[in-house]
Amino acid sequence: MSITRINNFEAKPGQADRLGEFLVSIVPLIEQSQGCESCQLLRSQENFNAFAIIEIWMSVAAHQASVKQIPPEKIAAVMPMLATPPTGTYYSIQA
DSSP states (O other): OOEEEEEEEEBOTTOHHHHHHHHHHHHHHHHTSTTEEEEEEEEOSSOTTEEEEEEEESOHHHHHHHHTTSOHHHHHHHGGGBSSOOEEEEEOOOO
């Protein structure tokens, strides 16, 4: 059964557009990862600085393996744009 990962990001004031561009640039990398079924980037309608990435994965292990493939320089590039550390949670469908 697939799992959903919801990641939340909040930009520092004045960094929202840069953060949004960065997140747009990594969506294809996520989608190309083994085990990724889909990936969507959303921007809050209530807080212009807030973004969410919703990812559907074959398993938690597939997601965790993909994270290890993120180049450290990509992580270093995004950190100065963030107001708070990103957060993420795994979800599964409840019948």
